[in-house]
Every structure is written in structure tokens, then in C-alpha cells.
Amino acid sequence: MSKAFRLTASTGIHKGDRDYQQDQVVVLSHPRHNGCVLAVVADGMGGRSGGRKASDQVMMTARQLFERYDPDSDDPAAVLRNMVQEAHIVIRLTAITAEQEPHSTVAAFLINPRGDCHWVHAGDSRIYHFSGGRLLQRTSDHSYVQALVDRGELTEAEALVHPHANILVGCLGTESDPPIAGHTIAQLQPGDVLLACSDGVWHYFSPSELASVLESLTPREATEFLIEKARARARGAGDNLSLVVVKIEALYDGKKDARLAAWGSAQTP
Template sequence: MDPTDHYPPSRLPPLPTPVQHRAGTRWRLSAASGLHKGDRPYQQDQLRVIAHPRVQGCVLAVIADGMGGKSGGRKAADQVMLTAQQLFERYHPDSDDPHALLRQIVQESHSMIRLTALSTEQEPHSTIVCALFHADEGRCYWSHVGDSRLYIFRNGRLLLRTTDDSYVQTLVDKGEITEAKARNHPMSNVLTCSLGMSELPSKPVEESPLMPGDVLMLCSDGVWHYFTDQDLEIATSKLQPRECCQYLIDKARTRAGGRGDNLSLIVIELARLPAPGETSSASSGA
């Protein structure tokens, strides 16, 4: 059994990263993650939170939800993690294009999964959601394929959420069903796009400026399936990242009623550190 299959998220320590914004804002990032196999016999979700090896304040968060049987799905998710790690280590934040990095992670992960399918006669696939934070710019860049999501919350409210590549999302977009009905639709797990499919459509890398106090959450469908946006607004605004991960995984397990999918999530909170000369009480960091 993989040692992460039942790894309690409460034991994953936050990742405090004090960094300096060029405009003068000093950031502190607190991150925590949770990974659980749910009620499945094996774990196909994988995740990483990676601090850049040479540049402080540059952080990459990645989640992959593998599909394709016991070994195929896990291999696909592992390929995503390995590809993201290797490309990020070669990335130069001061000179390289963050859009190009994320496009390359998605495309090379897709290519490696396709090669695995040819060599093993399996049909591995995976979702991906990856978010790159540049503290010196105060910006987040992200890309995704499939139905693993990125949420950004500000002042306790949902600021933005990625749009799923799924059959039910096309029905929602057409106005044929509501998001509430999509959650329990019999075809809610059917994807229109995933890594490893015959052709991967070109998808834009998106970006947004961030503010102190913003909370980023990346998760697989095994997590978000059991929560409304309002549920997540409350959890991310009331709880620190570690407690938020523990709460959401525990609550999702309860609501799944013994039929839950693999679960993976990453919660990152941005806080402002006091400038030199300010009192420490100005800091809201975890």
C-alpha cells in the first residue's frame, strides 16, 4: 500500500515563506495539503507543493487525478508530478515566461502519458491543475485540464474558479441544467478533455493579481463534489490551511457515505508581513 493512501492531512505542516514584493509588500505563504484514497482500493491522486530551488517566493502547486485502472491511473499522475518537478527546477523566474512553463508542463505531461500508453498497452489518463505564484510580482498563473479545480478566495468570497472540462459543464454552459443538478448528474464524471487523450486541445494559461489575505485552493473532484462554493468560502475564511485541509477531507468522507473517490487538495494562504519598523501585530500570517 502506498504510504500516502491514508496520510492524515493534519500532519502536513504549513510551508511559511516570507518574501519581498518589488512594490514593497512583504508576503508570507502558508500552505498545507491533504491526500486520502477515500473508499477506493488504491490511490490515483497525486500532489506537490514545490518551492523554487533558487528563487525565494516562487512556488508551484500541482494536483493530478489519474485514471485508467489500478496501475494506469497512478502512472499517469506520477508522470505529471515528475514532469512538473523537473521543468520547475529548470525554470528561471527572473527571465523565463511563466505562461510557457505551465504550457510546457501540461504538454509534456500529456506526451509522457501517451508514450506510457503505447509501451504498456494501458489507457492512462489524468487531470491536472497547476498554479504558479510569483511573490515578486504578486501574481498567480494557472492552467488546468479536466475537472480538478483551482479556487481563489478574497475577503471570504469566491473570486474565481476554473471551469471543468466535463460533459455536465457543457450542459451547464448551455443552460440545460444548474450547477446543483450537475453535481449529482449520472454523467458527472465524464470528461471532455484529459491528459492522455488522442489530441489535447490548446488551452490558455490564465493569471490574476493577488492580495494579502487571498486563499488559493487546488483540489480533485473527490473533494469539491461534496461542497458548494459557499461551503468552501466559509471553510477557507474561518480555518488555517492545515485545519482547512483536515476539515474538508473529513467532511467529504462523511458525505460520501462509503462511496468516496480519492481526495487531494492544497490550500495556500497569502498574508502580509509588517514592513521594517512596523509592529508585529500588523502581520496576519499563520
Template sequence: MPLTIDACAAQHQGDRKEQQDRVAILPHPRRRGVALAVVADGMGGHTGGALAAEQVIHTAKNNLERFSPDEESPRCLLENSMSEAHTMIKASRYMNEKDPHSTAVMLLLQPDKATWGYCGDSRLYHFRGGQLQYRTVDHSYVEHLIAIGRITPEQALTHPNRNVLLTSLGGQESPLFDFSESTDLVAGDSFLLCSDGLWAYFEDEELAALIDGNTARMACEMLIDIARKRAAGGGDNLSLAIVKLIEVAPVAKSVPPPGFTPRPRG
């Protein structure tokens, strides 16, 4: 059964003075059923973070326009997009005398599979029928402590260094990327890409239920509204993109009424 996409991207400035997140859902200009979703969370002082996040979107868009699924692998597209954005952001620090950085999470959707890559703590969630299938593991200090058994996931939520990243785009050291994919897409699959300004306020199960039970647009509106209330005046920038796979209903064939006999032409 063919699938169609229900998608929406949204963001809110939160309680910050500036919106330094960027989000986009970009259709391939020539290939039907191919699209790229991107969320970037910029850091680096006034305007610096916004410029870094904007560079992530710009680079991803340019690479998508040149992407040929027959000649280039999905991972190559994602890795090149993040690597090139890293180089451009790093170069901009010398021109603008700022310290710009950005996270990045990207999802490349094709008719037969979904491939994703990320750097930093902006996340991707893959849900199926309201159940979590996969979630990216943040490149953060607290996730490292969890991995080596120093703290629990619950302790990470209030750890004083919970916002410290181990890697990002634009830093002095080469960034760390991770990739994964799903090749068995079915109706009921959904993907959420979001910055920490959103995921910090939700359990995985709550995200799954809200996205499964609503359209992409309604889910975006509800998630932002809930996050804003829970932030209680201290919320970060938040950005998200939701992509849902929906079964296309078959077109009903017209049936002639009983006793109808078509008249011959001529």
C-alpha cells in the same frame, strides 16, 4: 507590506482500492517566493491512473527547476509541463498496455502574481477574505450542457454523465488547456487546488469560509473530514493543496528606556 505563504497539501484514498491522485507544493530551488502547486487525478485502471498522475508531478517538478522568470513566461511553464506530461502518458500506454489518463491543475506563485492552468475537472479556486474571486470551469460534459443552457448547475450534480471529461492528459486527441492569472495579490488571498473527490461535496461559499477561518493545515484536515463524512462510504480519492497569503508583521524596534543615555565608545 510584504507577504508570506501558509501552505499545505493533503490527500485521502477515500473508499477506493488505490490512491490514483497526486498532489505537491514545490518551491523553486533558486528563486525565493516562487512555488508551484499541482494536483493530478489519475484514471486508467489498476496502477495506470497512478502512473499518469505521477508523471504530471514529475514533469512539473523538472520544468520548475529549469524555470527562469526573467526568460520564460509563467504560462509557458504551465503549458509545457502539461504538454510534456500528456506526451509521456500517451507513450506509456504502449509500453504498459494500459489506458492511463490524468487531469491536471497547476498554480505558479510569484511575489507579484499568481498564474494557473488546468486540463480536466480538477479545480482551482481563488478566494479573497472569504469571498470567491474565481473558479475554473471543468472540461466536462455537464459543464458543456450548462454552458449551452441544456441543464442547470443543480441538475449537473446528479446528472448520470457528470464524470465524463471532454479532455485529459494522455488521450488520443490533443488536450485542451485553459489559463488565467491574478496580478493584484494581497493579504487574505487564498488558493485551493483540488480533485473532484473533494469539491463534489462543497458549495463555493463553504469552501471560502473554511479556508479563510483556519490555517492551511487545519483547513485541509477539516475539508477531508467533512468530505469523508458526506461520502458515506462511497468516496473517491481526494487531493487538495491550499496556499494562503498572509501579511508579514513588522519587526518591532527596540526603544531605550526614558532617561537612558548611551555611553560613548573609546
């Protein structure tokens, strides 16, 4: 970034109305490179143990690759692709002993100290990029209903209530290789907000609602509010929920180092 900035971040997770938690979420600050951050959401599927094993593998792989990542010499997009591919392979291997076939979505974004941002996703967990209270970009789900929307056969609103809304056409752990969709933001700016979340969150909000919440609240306040509101709108039938919010803010004290200034987690039983 041309200007000094700081990142504030928060994660939130809730099991919703399910008996067990298969989502996982993390935001990591690089151990050696100040201002380098990785955020990951994984929505596991495949029974009580299968889904959790799958999302566990996503998180473990992400941590390992990020710890070895060097923003000065490594290709961030390649690292994210490798993260998806390696997690997919390990999940396939664990399927041999799992009680049910494990699968997982992934939505991850990596912010470098110089201010560029790279993301990757597979499945229907999403990443949104907002600025100034408006949506600039979001991922496109690898799902049956998204394909119908893309062909003009369904509207976004109709897709939300379609009986096959939960059918994925690609994710990690399937027999075929996962789809790997990426995107690059050349330069983040103060006022930008990044949101990664599982479908248990985004299903209950329009992009304009998300933009308004993320513009007006701190990341910690936003994660708590969105979980609470999604729980209310689910009316007792809610999925697991997980999200991470990262907000880019200008520094006015003359400090030049990009840094992860503050973060927290909103975890509700």
C-alpha cells in the same frame, strides 16, 4: 506585491473509499528563488497502474520544469502550458505498455516572488481563488456536464448528480491534444487564498462553504477539515481526494522578503 507577505500552505490526500490511490498532489518551493511556489494536483485514471502512472508523469514533469524555471526571465504561462503538453506526450508513450490506457487531469498554479499568479488546468480538477471569504474566480471543468451547464441546460446542482457527471471531454493522455485553460492574477493580496483540488473534494462543497472554511482556518486545518467532511458526505462511496491550499498573509515584522513561511501535509491512510 507592494507589501511584504508570506505564504502558508498545506497539502492533503486520502484514497477515499477506493482500493487504490491515483491522485497526486504537491506544493513546491523553488530551490533558487525565494517566494516562488508551484502547486499541482493530478487525478489519474485508467486502472490501478494506468492512473497512477499518468499522475506520476504529471508530477515528474512539473518538478523538472519548475526546477529550471527562472521567474526573472521565463514566461510563467508558457512554462505551465509546456508542463501540460510534455506530460500529455509522456503519458501517451507510457500507454503502449500500461495494462489500461492512462489518463490524468491537472490543475496547477505558480506564484512568482513579485506576487503575480498563473494557473493552468485540463480536466475536472479545479482551482479556486478566494479573497475575504468570497469566490473571485474558478476554473471551468472540461466535462460533459459543464458543457450542459454552460448552455443553460443544467444547473450546477443538477450537474453534481447527473449520471454522466464523471465524463470528461478533455484531459491528458487521450488521442487528441488536451485542452489547456489558463488564467492570470496580476497581483495577489494579503487575505487571498488559492485552492487546487480533485473532484473527490469539490464535489461535496459549495463555493460559499469552501470560502468560509478557507477564511476561518489555517491551510493545515482546512485540508484536514475538508477531507474529513468530504469523507463523511460521501457515505462510503467517495473517490480519491487531493487538495492544496495556499494562503497569502501580510508580514508585520518589517521583513521584505516574500517567502514560503510554513507548510505541512495532511496525509491520512
